[in-house]
Amino acid sequence: MDLRRTGTILGTVALTLLTLPADAHAAAVACGGGVSTGRVAVNGCISAERGSAGRFPTREITAYIKARNTGSRGLNVSYEAFFRVVDGGHWEKVGSGRTYVPAGAALDPVAVGSTTRVCGPVKVEIRVHARADGAAWSGWSPAATKQCQT
Numbered sequence: 001m002d003l004r005r006t007g008t009i010l011g012t013v014a015l016t017l018l019t020l021p022a023d024a025h026a027a028a029v030a031c032g033g034g035v036s037t038g039r040v041a042v043n044g045c046i047s048a049e050r051g052s053a054g055r056f057p058t059r060e061i062t063a064y065i066k067a068r069n070t071g072s073r074g075l076n077v078s079y080e081a082f083f084r085v086v087d088g089g090h091w092e093k094v095g096s097g098r099t100y101v102p103a104g105a106a107l108d109p110v111a112v113g114s115t116t117r118v119c120g121p122v123k124v125e126i127r128v129h130a131r132a133d134g135a136a137w138s139g140w141s142p143a144a145t146k147q148c149q150t
Contacts, residue, residue, distance in 0.1 A: 028047060029045050029046070029047045029064055029109050030045060030046055030047070030143055030145060031043040031044065031045040031046075031064075031066060031109070031143055032044045032045070032046075032141050032142045032143035032144070033141055033142070034141060035129070035130075035138040035139040035140065035141045036138055037077070037129075037130050037131050037132045037135045037136065037137065037138035038071070038075065038132035038133075038134065038135030039069060039070045039071030039075070039132070040067050040068065040069050040070070040071075040075060040077055040101060040130065040132045040135075041067070041068045041070065042065060042066070042067050042077075042079070042128065042129070042130040042138055042141055043065070043066040043067075043128075043141050043143075044063065044064070044065060044081065044126055044127055044128030044140070044141035044142055044143045045063070045064035045065070045066060045109045045126075045128075045143050046061065046062065046063060046064070046124075046125070046126045046143040046144065046145050047061070047062045047064070047145075048060070048061050048062075048124070048145050048146075048148075049062070051116065053116075053118060056118050056119070057118070057119040057148065058116050058117060058118050058119060059116070059117055059119060059124075059148060060114055060115075060116050061083060061114060061115050061116070061117060061124055061126070061145075062111055062113070062114040063081035063082075063083060063094050063095065063111070063112045063113055063114065063126040063128060063143075064081075064109035064110060064111055064112060064128075065079045065081065065107075065109065065110055065112055065128050065130065066106070066107060066108070066109050066110075067079075067099070067101050067106070067107045067110075067130065068101075068105070068106040068107070069101040069102065069103055069104060069105055069106075070104070071103060071104075072103050072104070073103050074100055074101060074102045074103050074105075075100070075101055075132045075133050076098060076099070076100055076101075076132070076133045077098065077099055077100075077101050077130050077131070077132050077133075078096070078097070078098045078130065078131045079096060079097055079098070079099075079112060079128060079129065079130040079131075080093065080095070080096040080112070080128070080129060080130075081093070081094050081095050081096070081112035081113050081126055081127070081128045082094065082126065082127050082128075083113075083115050083124065083125075083126050084124070084125060085117075085120070085122050085123075085124050086122060086123040086124065086125055086144065087122050087123075091127070092115070093113075094112065094113030094114060094115050094126070095111075095112040095113020095114075096112065096113075097110070097112060101132075112128065119148035120148065121148070123144055123145070123146055124144065124145060124146075125142055125143065125144035125145075126142070126143055126144075127140040127141065127142045127143075128140070128141050128143075129141065
C-alpha cells in the first residue's frame with residue numbers, strides 16, 4: 001500500500017514538472033565526445049547565453065561536465081574545464097570541482113565555470129577532463145559553439 005501511494009505521489013510530481021513552462025532565455029547545452037577515467041564516462045559540454053555590456057553584445061560561455069558511473073560502487077570524481085577562442089587563443093582555466101557519482105548513476109550537466117566575452121565572428125571551445133578516485137586523469141572531452149550564433 002505504501003509503495004502504491006509513493007508511486008502515485010512521484011507520478012503526480014513528474015507530471016507537474018513536465019507542465020511547468022521552460023525559461024525562454026535558457027541557453028542550450030551542447031556536449032562533445034566521451035572519454036573515461038576508471039569506470040566513469042565523461043562528456044564536456046558548452047552553452048553560450050546572450051547578454052550585453054552596454055551597447056556591445058556578449059555571450060556568457062559556460063563549461064559543463066556530464067558523468068556516468070558504469071561501476072558497481074560510487075566514486076568521487078574531480079574535474080577541470082578550460083576555455084579558448086579557436087582562432088589561435090590559449091587555454092584558460094574556467095573552473096574545477098569534485099562530485100560524487102553513485103554506482104550506475106548519471107549526472108545531468110553540472111556547470112564547472114564560465115566566462116563572458118564580447119561577441120566576435122569566431123568559434124569558442126571548452127575542454128573538460130576528469131579523474132575518478134584511484135584512476136588517472138581522462139583524456140580531453142571537447143565541445144564548441146559559434147560564439148555569437150543567432
